[in-house]
Amino acid sequence: MATQQTDEKIIKAFSKLVLKLGYQGTTTKRIASEAGVNESTIFRHFKDKHSILEQLVNTYSRDIEQIGQSFEFTGDIVQDLMRVATIYHDFVANHQVVFLLGLRESYRFPEIGQALRQLPKRFKNLVVTNFNEMVEAGEIRATANVTEEATNFILLNFGNAVFTYAYPTARLQVPMKAFLAENIRTFAEHLQ
Amino acid sequence: MATQQTDEKIIKAFSKLVLKLGYQGTTTKRIASEAGVNESTIFRHFKDKHSILEQLVNTYSRDIEQIGQSFEFTGDIVQDLMRVATIYHDFVANHQVVFLLGLRESYRFPEIGQALRQLPKRFKNLVVTNFNEMVEAGEIRATANVTEEATNFILLNFGNAVFTYAYPTARLQVPMKAFLAENIRTFAEHLQ
DNA sequence: AATAAATGCAAGCAAGTACTTGCATGCATA
DNA sequence: TATGCATGCAAGTACTTGCTTGCATTTATT
Numbered sequence: 102m103a104t105q106q107t108d109e110k111i112i113k114a115f116s117k118l119v120l121k122l123g124y125q126g127t128t129t130k131r132i133a134s135e136a137g138v139n140e141s142t143i144f145r146h147f148k149d150k151h152s153i154l155e156q157l158v159n160t161y162s163r164d165i166e167q168i169g170q171s172f173e174f175t176g177d178i179v180q181d182l183m184r185v186a187t188i189y190h191d192f193v194a195n196h197q198v199v200f201l202l203g204l205r206e207s208y209r210f211p212e213i214g215q216a217l218r219q220l221p222k223r224f225k226n227l228v229v230t231n232f233n234e235m236v237e238a239g240e241i242r243a244t245a246n247v248t249e250e251a252t253n254f255i256l257l258n259f260g261n262a263v264f265t266y267a268y269p270t271a272r273l274q275v276p277m278k279a280f281l282a283e284n285i286r287t288f289a290e291h292l293q
Numbered sequence: 294m295a296t297q298q299t300d301e302k303i304i305k306a307f308s309k310l311v312l313k314l315g316y317q318g319t320t321t322k323r324i325a326s327e328a329g330v331n332e333s334t335i336f337r338h339f340k341d342k343h344s345i346l347e348q349l350v351n352t353y354s355r356d357i358e359q360i361g362q363s364f365e366f367t368g369d370i371v372q373d374l375m376r377v378a379t380i381y382h383d384f385v386a387n388h389q390v391v392f393l394l395g396l397r398e399s400y401r402f403p404e405i406g407q408a409l410r411q412l413p414k415r416f417k418n419l420v421v422t423n424f425n426e427m428v429e430a431g432e433i434r435a436t437a438n439v440t441e442e443a444t445n446f447i448l449l450n451f452g453n454a455v456f457t458y459a460y461p462t463a464r465l466q467v468p469m470k471a472f473l474a475e476n477i478r479t480f481a482e483h484l485q
Numbered sequence: 486a487a488t489a490a491a492t493g494c495a496a497g498c499a500a501g502t503a504c505t506t507g508c509a510t511g512c513a514t515a
Numbered sequence: 516t517a518t519g520c521a522t523g524c525a526a527g528t529a530c531t532t533g534c535t536t537g538c539a540t541t542t543a544t545t
Contacts (some may be wrong), residue, residue: 260452291483
């Protein structure tokens with residue numbers, strides 16, 4: 102029942118369609134057509150439609166654990182925050198489907214919400230660790246409230262990501278590169 | 294075909310259900326039951342299901358134009374930003390349904406996306422105006438990049454709103470009052 | 486009391502949905 | 516060449532959805 106090639110075709114089609122049409126709009130017939138596969142074949146590879154999503158969420162969760170494992174702080178706050186932000190946005194870009202489905206359908210699929218929540222958690226830890234080291238090193242002034250600053254940093258990046266992927270046509274949107282180079286820098290400099 | 298009372302019952306039921314069940318999950322049969330009204334009555338008041346949503350979006354758009362019309366800056370940046378943030382979050386709280394539907398379904402209903410985009414625009418204008426005055430008044434240092442700071446401010450608030458309403462059960466979430474009192478203050482103080 | 490408007494009720498329709506089934510066909514491996 | 520596996524194909528099932536219709540009943544207005 103499983104040539105991996107077909108699995109991938111289905112997942113790829115599913116992903117592409119979900120971005121355009123949402124979960125419900127992504128019907129099994131459309132998936133089949135987009136994947137160049139018969140509808141019945143989908144159900145030979147996946148128990149049901151929901152399992153396709155499940156597989157994507159699993160990948161997402163597995164990838165989350167890799168985040169920041171080999172991250173080395175440079176000691177320069179501006180550089181460090183820019184790198185953290187870059188990692189964050191790369192991750193979201195590579196998991197757009199789960200990210201968006203989490204926004205749109207987490208009320209219906211609690212497990213996605215569950216998995217999604219790990220992301221800010223993980224990044225907040227990373228940032229808090231960094232901030233604490235920086236305070237000790239004198240790179241951040243001692244009066245700074247580390248927790249709030251870290252939260253603000255995450256919310257800023259999260260807000261930008263939602264804007265970028267949920268409203269691809271909006272105007273406020275800052276191109277990602279400029280956002281990382283300028284807005285994150287602005288934020289970081291405030292801490293010094 | 295129109296006693297306003299019934300109109301309101303339907304809209305209220307629709308709103309309540311959409312928050313829990315999303316647009317597609319909010320079936321006309323459920324609306325009827327929640328509103329205590331016969332299903333056919335819904336279609337005597339609204340052309341179709343989508344028109345219920347339309348009416349909410351119209352209200353949203355009308356209300357947006359009121360924002361900031363009578364806003365007077367105090368000259369104290371911390372206070373001003375806290376007030377702007379409060380107005381923002383009150384607005385979102387009063388229009389949760391449209392805000393959430395915009396997040397979830399704007400790919401399907403472009404008009405909602407359209408209406409939603411006015412909100413950050415409007416607020417960004419408000420903030421930029423304020424910032425420019427503050428720079429002249431010496432309340433914000435002249436070296437500050439007004440546009441980026443304003444964008445960051447909006448994204449911060451937006452991110453927090455999305456977190457609050459899209460993931461009501463998440464843990465990173467900062468209670469709104471604390472967010473306004475502390476995180477916004479932290480942000481504002483950086484500008485001085 | 487008489488008229489008209491708003492609603493309830495019950496049945497139903499057309500279209501779409503996820504998913505199934507039985508069989509024929511192609512393809513690779515042994 | 517023969518066997519088995521993955522797929523295509525076509526038809527169909529059971530269910531849900533938005534929406535309609537015809538008629539009886541209530542409610543408000545004059």
